[in-house]
Each structure stands twice: as structure tokens, then as C-alpha cells.
Amino acid sequence: MLVDFELIKRAQKGESAAFNEIVLVYRKRILGTITRLIARPEDVEDVAQEVFLRLYFSLDQLRTAEVFEPWLHRLTVNAAYDYLRKQRRRQEFRMSDLSEQQVMLADAVAGGKVEHEEQYRKKIRESVQSLLGAVSEADRILLMLKEVEGLSLKELEKIYKVNENALKVRLFRARQRVLKAFGSAEAKEATGQSR
């Protein structure tokens, strides 16, 4: 744990300086996780603030030190989930949106043929986000936490309060769906190239 439980206790009592310190310690980690979960740099800070806002108003419910980090992770997951659901309502990610350009990116990753770094990053983000459209927001976050954030099943178990086996099954199914979407996109691309 990055902070002392005494600091959390002080924040629980309403000490603004203590809460500020907690935010400053965890802010970067939360910003990083949210960046990878939502892949929209312009909204990352807004979602991160929502996480800390929820933390502020629910801090008094925290009883033990060891649950603080999984709990903060859960708040992050929930805020990202709410954001993604709103986004999906605004703009549906459809599998048909997997353009040839996005499929080419997978090849570009392997070959490293990239001209403009930032443009390339943007395209990678869009490509992965489109692929993740094959699964629900909840599965997408779970998959990201495991595959990109590198959280262990034990850590995920604490965050989701779900049995490890159930998590494994869910992760496996989500990955299979995304892989299927990935395969279809590649097949589509291959057909396009052969014409």
C-alpha cells in the first residue's frame, strides 16, 4: 500500500490535507489505468476525478487498510464502466467498423513500419477499442485489467469479489470473442488484398 492507514483515517475524519495527499499518491496510477481502459486521452482526467470524488464520499465506509487498494481499483473500474456505457450509447462500436486500415495496423505492429508515431498510437488505440467492441463493457474492462494492466487473478478476485475460477472462465470467453473478431478482421483484410 502506498499510503499509511493513519492518513486514510485522518481523511475519513474530514481532513482535506490528508485526502489531498492520498489523491497525489494514487493519481498517476489511476490516470494510467483509466487511459488504458477508455483510450480517450481527452476524457481521462475527468474520469479520474470522478474516481476520487467517489472515494471522497465513500471513504467513511472503509474499515481496514488491506482493502483500500482493491477498493480504489473497484471505484476506477466502476467509473470507467459508467463512462464506456455512456460512450457506447453515443457511438456504437460495431464489428463492421473494423476497417482494413485497422487490420493493417496489426501487421504494422509486427513489422514496425510506422511513419508518424502519434498517428500510429492513435490508430493502435482505435484498433484495439474496435476489437473490444466484440465484448461487453464489463468484460472489456476485465480483459484490459488482466492483459494490459497485468493484474493477477488474485488481485482481480479481490477487486471483483468473485471466485478465481469464475474469473478464468469469463476471461477465457472474452478473449475468445475478441480473438474471433481479430481473425475475422484479418480474413476480411486478406480478401480485400487478394482482389
Added chain:
Amino acid sequence: MNSMRGNDDERFDALLRAYREACPTPEPSANFMPNLWQRIESRQSFTFSFQRMASAFVTAALALSIVLGVYLSIPRSYASYSQSYLEALAAANTLDTQDDDSPVTLDLSDLGR
């Protein structure tokens, strides 16, 4: 088929690694903390006004309940309700009003004069 799947797995893993690199952790802006506190304060003031409204509503409901309780507990005479329609009608037609209902009589004795 399996080798194709294995290939997809590897390519997908490579894509995820590239994704991680394509999403570097951003530096928080200078307004991060001020904006956060602004949001906290605005939520607090909303919660506070909502609590005040709820408490005013509860007080008003309690007062109304007390008033209704007092009103219902006062004993009242139900005599008027126990009367039958005919009894009520009879009570309304008192003796002095009966004269009005008697047939009209004309005194014709003076007409020949």
C-alpha cells in the same frame, strides 16, 4: 487450424503490448486538484440542499400527521347522521310553517255588499 489460432494469439498479444505503449500515463494537469475540489464542493452543496429539502418535507409531514391525529381524536356528535330522512324532514317542518301548507280559504261573505 490450431497453428492459425496460435498465430492469432501471438499477434493479438503483440497488439495489446503495442496498445499499452500507445497509452502512456498522462501527466495530471495543473487544474486537476482545483477541479476535483470544485466537484467535491458542488456535490456537497447539492447533497446539503437535498438533505434540507428532505428534512423540511419530513417535518411538514409530521406536523400534518399530528394535526390530523388531533382532529380525528376530538369527539363529535353524530346525531344528525342517526336521523332518518323523514325525521330530518319533520324537524325541518316546524309547527309555524305548517300554516303555510294549509289550503287557501277565501272569505266571500263581503262580496255581496
